[in-house]
Amino acid sequence: MAEFFTEDRSAEAVNARMGEDANPRLRQVMASLVQHLHAFAKEVELTQKEWDTAIAFLTATGQLCSAERQEFILLSDTLGFSMLVDAINNRRPPGATENTVFGPFYVEGAPIRAMGDNISLDGKGESCIFEGRVLDLDGTPLEGACVDVWCDNADGFYDVQQPDIQPKWNNRGRFVTGPDGSYRYRGVKPVSYPIPDDGPVGQMLAHLGRHPYRPAHMHFKVTAPGHETIITHTFVGDDPYLADDTVFGVKETLVAPFERAEGETAWRSVFNFVMVPLAEGAAR
Ligand code: BEZ
Ligand code: FE
Numbered sequence: 001m002a003e004f005f006t007e008d009r010s011a012e013a014v015n016a017r018m019g020e021d022a023n024p025r026l027r028q029v030m031a032s033l034v035q036h037l038h039a040f041a042k043e044v045e046l047t048q049k050e051w052d053t054a055i056a057f058l059t060a061t062g063q064l065c066s067a068e069r070q071e072f073i074l075l076s077d078t079l080g081f082s083m084l085v086d087a088i089n090n091r092r093p094p095g096a097t098e099n100t101v102f103g104p105f106y107v108e109g110a111p112i113r114a115m116g117d118n119i120s121l122d123g124k125g126e127s128c129i130f131e132g133r134v135l136d137l138d139g140t141p142l143e144g145a146c147v148d149v150w151c152d153n154a155d156g157f158y159d160v161q162q163p164d165i166q167p168k169w170n171n172r173g174r175f176v177t178g179p180d181g182s183y184r185y186r187g188v189k190p191v192s193y194p195i196p197d198d199g200p201v202g203q204m205l206a207h208l209g210r211h212p213y214r215p216a217h218m219h220f221k222v223t224a225p226g227h228e229t230i231i232t233h234t235f236v237g238d239d240p241y242l243a244d245d246t247v248f249g250v251k252e253t254l255v256a257p258f259e260r261a262e263g264e265t266a267w268r269s270v271f272n273f274v275m276v277p278l279a280e281g282a283a284r
Pocket of ligand 1: 077102103104247
């Protein structure tokens with residue numbers, strides 16, 4: 001006879017109910033989740049009131065989700081979970097460009113622009129030239145790589161957050177490399193900004209004494225045939241939030257130079273992307 005539920009063996013009682021035919025990976029993941037969830041409640045001696053508060057919080061988080069707003073991803077991001085899953089799934093050899101959090105503001109299908117084009121369409125901010133090369137691990141330039149970029153404007157908002165204020169595709173574009181693997185475009189020096197904090201995740205951060213800010217960064221999605229996609233940012237090194245990004249996205253190797261040469265009116269940030277060849281048979 002299956003065992004009755006007891007406090008001592010609560011997780012075992014739940015996991016014993018799984019059918020023999022359940023997908024083996026689902027069994028493994030769910031069994032571990034149940035075990036850790038029960039262990040957590042036991043460790044903190046969770047009160048009924050606390051669990052009711054948690055359910056209300058999760059309910060509000062779900063209710064805020066829409067095509068434009070993904071509060072659960074914000075929750076995952078601010079708990080460092082997005083970065084953990086990303087790290088587990090994107091272990092790369094030394095020298096390869098590291099991944100970081102994707103964020104909610106990517107838009108598929110940005111205009112393909114010519115090298116050197118300006119992606120800042122609202123005329124705000126400090127002009128900055130972004131350039132570098134897309135390389136293979138052995139230093140070979142990659143032709144036909146697509147460097148898809150997006151960032152906030154000088155007021156700290158993405159175009160999709162201000163559809164009635166900013167021009168469509170403001171601070172976005174795709175650049176396809178030629179034989180020398182180089183890319184080059186003009187934009188604005190990114191500024192730090194708060195993640196959307198007018199919902200339950202913002203309330204959680206406030207209760208925890210945490211600020212909602214991300215250090216200034218430029219987003220990149222770099223794709224090339226036969227290579228692992230890189231989803232990353234470059235960070236502005238002197239940003240006050242560099243050491244405490246609210247979504248834990250900063251990695252030392254992603255802090256890029258942002259320099260203003262004497263006499264030059266624009267900033268310049270040079271960063272090379274180093275891509276890893278796809279493992280035989282892999283599909284990404
Ligand atoms: C972003 O950098 O666009 C971002 C990342 C995580 C949460 C919110 C925003
Ligand atoms: Fe961002």
